[in-house]
Amino acid sequence: MGSVPAFFLQKLYVKGSLKNIAAGFELSIRNTLAPGTIVGLMALKVDGAEYPLEHTVAILSDGTRVSAAEVSASTPLRFSVGDQVTIQVQCPPLAAGMHRLLICPKTKEAGLLEISAQDTIA
Secondary structure, eight states, X not given: OOSXXXXXXXXXXXXXXXXXXXXXXXXXXXXXXXXXXXXXXXXXXXXXXXXXXXXXXXXXXXXXXXXXXXXSSSSOEEEOTTOEEEEEEXXXXXXXXXXXXXXXXXXXXXXXXXXXXXXXXX
């Protein structure tokens, strides 16, 4: 994991953003720390189950949609302070109730970050 304390990383998750959508589910992260460059994404985990990058899309603040599998050092995502990224996963909807989330972006500045959060779907 990078040099950013877990307490600060948890603040990146937008509480209440986890919800089911027509094609699966989505959640959001917002940069409240410092400008960054995302150079890779690891598979999203919900309750320990891993969701493949091929079924995951990142929607940037300006509405641009990027396949999570395409994010790399040669095709990075700029993540400025205040930017919000919505992550959508194409899969069956999640069950109602509390879920444990693990979002792992790899950044140029701090390496692999582990954003751990919990959220509820009504």
